[in-house]
Amino acid sequence: MPKHFRSLQEFTKLELLGLIGRAIELKKEKKVGKIHQQLMGKTIGLIFEKPSTRTRVSFEAAMYGLGGQVIFLSGRDTQLARSEPLKDMSRVMSRYVDGMVVRTFGQEVVEELAAYATVPVINALTDLHHPCQVLSDIMTVIEKKGPIEPLRIAWVGDGNNMANSWIQAAGILGFELTLACPQGYEPDQEILTESRKRASKPITLIEDPVAAVHGADVINVDVWASMGKEDEQEERLRVFSRFQLNRELLAKAPTDCVVLHCLPAHRGEEITDEVLESAQCIAFDQAENKMHIHKAILESLIG
Numbered sequence: 001m002p003k004h005f006r007s008l009q010e011f012t013k014l015e016l017l018g019l020i021g022r023a024i025e026l027k028k029e030k031k032v033g034k035i036h037q038q039l040m041g042k043t044i045g046l047i048f049e050k051p052s053t054r055t056r057v058s059f060e061a062a063m064y065g066l067g068g069q070v071i072f073l074s075g076r077d078t079q080l081a082r083s084e085p086l087k088d089m090s091r092v093m094s095r096y097v098d099g100m101v102v103r104t105f106g107q108e109v110v111e112e113l114a115a116y117a118t119v120p121v122i123n124a125l126t127d128l129h130h131p132c133q134v135l136s137d138i139m140t141v142i143e144k145k146g147p148i149e150p151l152r153i154a155w156v157g158d159g160n161n162m163a164n165s166w167i168q169a170a171g172i173l174g175f176e177l178t179l180a181c182p183q184g185y186e187p188d189q190e191i192l193t194e195s196r197k198r199a200s201k202p203i204t205l206i207e208d209p210v211a212a213v214h215g216a217d218v219i220n221v222d223v224w225a226s227m228g229k230e231d232e233q234e235e236r237l238r239v240f241s242r243f244q245l246n247r248e249l250l251a252k253a254p255t256d257c258v259v260l261h262c263l264p265a266h267r268g269e270e271i272t273d274e275v276l277e278s279a280q281c282i283a284f285d286q287a288e289n290k291m292h293i294h295k296a297i298l299e300s301l302i303g
């Protein structure tokens with residue numbers, strides 16, 4: 001198992017499926033009231049430079065649920081806000097905690113922290129990746145639909161951090177992925193090229209949301225303007241309008257297709273209230289599974 005969790009790319013299929021399997025086991029054990037203490041005496045630091053509800057709370061709950069401790073640091077309250085070098089921050093934090101969970105803008109921040117850390121660094125979202133989220137999403141799909149390999153997954157909307165992590169997952173795990181993104185909002189080209197080299201099924205990029213959801217077992221949507229892109233909101237509303245997941249678009253997919261949204265959702269933009277609240281949407285199971293996946297990741301990297 002790699003020391004850090006910077007993106008999905010450094011993991012093998014066996015390692016990712018192992019983490020999901022363990023998360024499913026930990027979820028079952030929690031439901032029957034089993035107490036876990038395997039991280040007793042361990043502490044993680046959460047360094048968050050962007051807002052978060054789910055990721056923060058699910059990492060904290062996961063760590064406490066395994067008997068460990070958490071220190072939360074909002075980016076603006078640390079000396080990073082006053083330009084302390086990341087390499088210093090990383091070496092200092094490594095003396096206090098057993099792992100760092102980082103949410104930030106540039107992927108290079110995670111890379112530099114990892115380069116200088118003597119403890120594991122876990123990516124809790126950057127502009128380029130959201131790897132822990134996609135792992136819990138795949139866990140949710142497996143729970144609802146069985147093994148991921150034969151499934152056809154559709155991505156509709158922005159070629160953002162979530163799309164990039166889904167592309168890496170498709171390359172590693174070997175499922176079919178079709179992304180419909182407007183021109184100018186495609187996923188990262190290098191990630192696409194590298195993942196296609198590893199893939200055993202097609203990873204296809206198109207511009208037509210109807211073609212993407214046709215025959216899909218899973219439809220994935222996310223906000224049109226990610227954190228940090230708020231000033232592009234108006235332009236994006238215009239560009240993305242035909243990419244809304246509404247009743248009409250959902251009707252083009254098989255009736256047993258499930259809808260994923262990592263949340264937070266902007267109802268009336270990327271998804272309608274009706275679709276988000278429908279029985280086909282499993283967004284709240286996804287949200288729950290973040291905690292179980294985070295437990296599996298923490299146990300494996302820090303335990």
Ligand code: CP
Nearest residue numbers: 052053054055262263
């Ligand atoms: N899905 C997700 O990462 O949500 P938060 O931004 O609330 O952590």
Ligand code: NVA
Nearest residue numbers: 160222226227262263
């Ligand atoms: N793409 C979104 C995901 C939020 C969890 C963002 O980066 O804001």
